[in-house]
Amino acid sequence: MKFCTVKQYFDDENNNNVTNGIATTVIPLPNKHLKIKANNKEMEQYEQELLRNVMPQELTKLILAANYLNFKEALDFFCRTVANAIQNKSVDYVRKFFGLESDFEPGEEEKLCKEFAWSFEGVDED
Amino acid sequence: MDGSGLTQQPKKQKLNEERDVVDRNIKCLHNLPEEILRYILSLLPTKDAIRTSVLCKRWEYLWTSIPNLDFKGSELAKRKHFMNFVERVLLLRDSSDIKKFTLYCDVLRDASHVSAWISAAVRRNVQQLYIRLCNFREPFSLPHSLFTCMTLTELELEMPCILKLPPTICFTNLKTLNFRYVTFSNEYLTQKLFSGLPVLEELELEYCKWVNIKVVIISAPKLLYIDITEDTENQNDEKGCQVMISGVSLNVFYYIGEFYNEYRVYNSSSLVDASIFVDWSLQRQRQVAHRMYVLLTGFCRVKKLLLTNSALEALTYAEVVELLPHLPIFKNLEYLGFDESLVNLDNVALLKILQKSPCLKKMEFYGVINLSSDDERNDRILDPVPPCFLSQLNCIKVYNYTGDKEELSAVKILLKNAVVLDKMVITCSHHFAKDLENLKKVHEQLLKLPRGSKHCELVFD
Numbered sequence: 001m002k003f004c005t006v007k008q009y010f011d012d013e014n015n016n017n018v019t020n021g022i023a024t025t026v027i028p029l030p031n032k033h034l035k036i037k038a039n040n041k042e043m044e045q046y047e048q049e050l051l052r053n054v055m056p057q058e059l060t061k062l063i064l065a066a067n068y069l070n071f072k073e074a075l076d077f078f079c080r081t082v083a084n085a086i087q088n089k090s091v092d093y094v095r096k097f098f099g100l101e102s103d104f105e106p107g108e109e110e111k112l113c114k115e116f117a118w119s120f121e122g123v124d125e126d
Numbered sequence: 127m128d129g130s131g132l133t134q135q136p137k138k139q140k141l142n143e144e145r146d147v148v149d150r151n152i153k154c155l156h157n158l159p160e161e162i163l164r165y166i167l168s169l170l171p172t173k174d175a176i177r178t179s180v181l182c183k184r185w186e187y188l189w190t191s192i193p194n195l196d197f198k199g200s201e202l203a204k205r206k207h208f209m210n211f212v213e214r215v216l217l218l219r220d221s222s223d224i225k226k227f228t229l230y231c232d233v234l235r236d237a238s239h240v241s242a243w244i245s246a247a248v249r250r251n252v253q254q255l256y257i258r259l260c261n262f263r264e265p266f267s268l269p270h271s272l273f274t275c276m277t278l279t280e281l282e283l284e285m286p287c288i289l290k291l292p293p294t295i296c297f298t299n300l301k302t303l304n305f306r307y308v309t310f311s312n313e314y315l316t317q318k319l320f321s322g323l324p325v326l327e328e329l330e331l332e333y334c335k336w337v338n339i340k341v342v343i344i345s346a347p348k349l350l351y352i353d354i355t356e357d358t359e360n361q362n363d364e365k366g367c368q369v370m371i372s373g374v375s376l377n378v379f380y381y382i383g384e385f386y387n388e389y390r391v392y393n394s395s396s397l398v399d400a401s402i403f404v405d406w407s408l409q410r411q412r413q414v415a416h417r418m419y420v421l422l423t424g425f426c427r428v429k430k431l432l433l434t435n436s437a438l439e440a441l442t443y444a445e446v447v448e449l450l451p452h453l454p455i456f457k458n459l460e461y462l463g464f465d466e467s468l469v470n471l472d473n474v475a476l477l478k479i480l481q482k483s484p485c486l487k488k489m490e491f492y493g494v495i496n497l498s499s500d501d502e503r504n505d506r507i508l509d510p511v512p513p514c515f516l517s518q519l520n521c522i523k524v525y526n527y528t529g530d531k532e533e534l535s536a537v538k539i540l541l542k543n544a545v546v547l548d549k550m551v552i553t554c555s556h557h558f559a560k561d562l563e564n565l566k567k568v569h570e571q572l573l574k575l576p577r578g579s580k581h582c583e584l585v586f587d
Contacts, residue, residue, distance in 0.1 A: 056155045063158060079162065082155065083169035091180050099154030100182050112180045118204060118211035119173040 047081050056097055088124050160188070168192045176215060190220045195247075196228035205232060213239065216246045223277075226254040232261035245269040251277040258284040258306075273297070273319075283308060288337075291315035295322045304330040313339045320344045333357045336367035336387060345372040352376065356383025373397055373424075384410070385417040391424035400425045401432040403465060406440060415443035419453075426454035435467035435493070441475035450478040459483040466493040466526070471536045472507050486514035488521040495524055497536035504535060508543050520548040526555040529568035538575050547579040553587040 054062070059078060066074035086094045095102065102109060113120060156163075167175045167189050175189045195215065199208035208231065227247040233240050240259065247255060248271045255278060259266070266285075270292040272278075279299050283289075284306035295318050297303075303326055310316040316339055323329075323346040332355040336342065344352075352371060366387035373379075373394035381389065382403040391397065402421060406414040418440045425431065441450065462483065469476065469491055480486070497504060508515070522540055527533055541550060552572060559565055569586055577584075 060155050060158060063162060067159075067162065075162075079166045080169055082166050087170060087174055091177065094178065095181055098156040098181070100156050100185070103182050104180075109180055112186070115214050116176055116179070116211055118199075118207035119176050121204065121207070123177075 047077075047084065050081055056099065088122070090123055090126050093124075093126055156184075163188060164191060168194065172196050172215070176211075187218070190218055191222045192219075193223065193225040194227075195219070195224060196226070197231065198228065199231040202232060205234075209236060209239065212243060216243055219250075221250065224250040224252045226256075227252045228256040230256075230258040233259050233266055234261055234263045237262070237264050237266040241267060241269050245271055248272050248275045248278075253277050254280040256280075256282040258282075260284075260286060262287050270294075282306075291319055295319050297323055297326070300326055302326075302328045304328075304332070305334050306330075306332040307334065309335040309337055310339060310342070311337045313342070316342055320346070324348070327351065329353070331355070336369075339367045341368045341370065343370045343372065347372075348375050349373070350375055351378045351380075353380040354383065354389065356381075356386055358384065379425075381421075385414045388417045389421050391421070394424050395427050397425060397428050399430045400428045402437050403432075403434045404437045404440065405434065406436060411440060411443050412445070414440045415446040419446050419449055423454060426456055427458050428456065429458050430461040430463070431456070431459060432463045432465065434465050435469045435473075438469070438473045438475045442473065447474060450475060453478065453482055456483045456486075458485060460485055460487045461490070462486060462488075463490040464492060468494045468496055471495055471497040471539065472504075477507065477512075480512040480514065481510075484513045485518055486512075487518050488523075489519065490523045490525075492525050494526050494528070494533060495536040496532040497539060499531045499535045501535075504539050508539060511543050515544045517546060519544045520546055521551070522547065523551040523553070525553045527552050527568070528555055528558045529564070529571065534571065534575075537572065541575050541582070542578045544582075545578040547577070547582040549583040549585050551585045551587055 050059075059082060063075065063078045063082075066078055086097055089097075094100075104112075158166075167178060172192070172195050175192050178189055179186045197208070197212050197215075199205060199212075212229070212231075224247050227244075229240070229243060231240065244255075244257065248269065252275070255272075266287055267290045268283075273292050273295045276298050278297060280302040281297075281300060282302075282304040286307035286309075288309045288311050289305075291312060293315070295315070300323060303323065310319075316336075320342060325348050326346040327348055328351045329344070329346065329349060330353045332353075335357060349372075354369075366385075368388045368390070371379075371389065371391045373391045373396065376391065376394060376397050378399045379391060379397060380401045384406050385404060402418070404414065404418060418437055422441075441447070456479070462479070497507075522544065524537065527537075537550070537552070541547070544550075554565060554568065558568075572586075573584060
């Protein structure tokens with residue numbers, strides 16, 4: 001764990017990026033990560049748990065915290081969790097997940113869907 | 127993805143101010159810095175990454191720098207959509223480097239498109255290229271630029287058609303090369319190809335054909351591993367091609383086939399592990415026998431040798447049997463193994479190899495071992511007893527044991543003559559092991575056999 005960055009973060013009072021709550025999730029991660037590293041199945045379960053208990057917004061904070069603390073393994077893990085969560089999901093589902101709203105003109109979206117038609121086949125139902 | 131802290135002041139990141147009026151107290155995932163969003167996209171399968179262009183305007187081109195692209199078009203029914211998709215994606219993708227590019231497709235009459243796509247990947251400094259093409263309805267050529275691509279480290283090419291080679295070939299950084307179903311037809315250029323692989327470590331040639339090529343020398347100075355699976359249908363001329371492999375760094379040699387071509391490994395002092403899984407039909411025994419012998423002579427330094435019973439049988443062909451005493455001594459051979467075929471312990475070639483392997487420590491038979499149940503005759507088979515039996519052989523494993531007479535004879539002779547044996551492991555075939563009564567009888571029978579080695583343990587697995 002990069003102790004100097006952590007110390008710096010705690011000292012930096014202007015930093016609203018990482019709340020104390022998040023720090024308690026992110027910082028113990030290296031130990032958990034090391035323990036689970038060898039066992040993919042457990043990592044998958046941990047990921048499932050994380051997705052169930054943690055709302056996308058919280059995930060945002062986790063990612064930003066990991067990024068700020070320069071904790072590459074955690075950043076990678078959380079990003080993969082997001083990727084796995086939206087894999088093969090419908091456009092609406094992914095929009096909700098990211099908190100986005102479509103701002104395309106009517107017809108623009110259809111045009112794009114047509115151009116990339118092949119990638120829309122076999123997507124999970126909502 | 128550069129792991130250094132991307133931002134010290136996340137609040138001042140690229141945030142859409144209007145959207146923030148709503149989101150101010152809720153940090154939505156879309157507010158993540160663009161680099162992180164791009165990283166997440168790079169972790170998705172290509173299909174999913176590209177679909178995000180429909181989410182909203184800001185995301186329309188976010189995917190265009192993803193480093194890995196994989197296009198696996200499997201169903202012919204959806205082919206039109208697939209081809210349009212690939213064309214569009216490559217058109218829109220930015221000029222940043224592509225790390226891994228995968229393209230599986232039916233070519234039909236789109237040879238020029240497919241070639242252009244591969245060209246596009248090469249232009250973007252691709253490192254790992256996996257191409258599987260089929261269904262050619264017109265002549266197809268790979269782009270010339272592929273053959274001088276400096277960034278390529280891994281190439282897999284599955285292409286059941288003639289490989290048209292350009293005049294200049296140099297794979298400066300290629301470490302892994304895999305050709306499948308490819309037909310080599312120009313002797314001069316094919317030789318150029320196999321001489322222009324300065325850092326190649328792994329080479330796989332699966333079901334490739336050599337047409338109108340008499341000799342080819344594969345001379346890659348750093349080659350560690352070679353795996354050749356020959357086509358089972360002979361589409362070559364009678365003699366096939368003579369494939370000479372320079373093994374200056376070679377550690378592992380793996381072959382499956384029927385010797386429609388001849389293979390020879392020279393300078394093979396670093397070769398440690400060799401597997402020859404050969405099969406053959408009666409009318410070809412002479413050719414197979416000679417080729418088997420030639421190949422085996424290049425393996426005198428191996429530590430581990432795996433053979434099929436057919437490999438041994440081939441060597442018993444008349445003319446070649448006479449050459450067997452001239453086989454080199456396998457002075458480093460410690461392990462000799464056989465695949466699931468049935469091995470006769472009185473096979474002349476096997477006995478000769480055993481005689482010439484003074485350091486053999488372990489033998490493993492994945493199939494059945496047999497010996498006729500004539501005890502008197504059997505005593506003469508291991509006479510003289512191979513030196514390794516007297517001083518080195520400490521472990522023999524037999525799988526698929528079913529306890530019949532011939533198998534028992536084989537085990538008997540081994541137990542009797544391997545005088546420094548630590549353990550003999552006998553595993554009954556799965557089916558046989560279900561009958562517990564019978565299993566017990568068989569075990570008792572084996573335990574009664576005289577053991578040449580006082581401390582030998584009989585293990586039943």
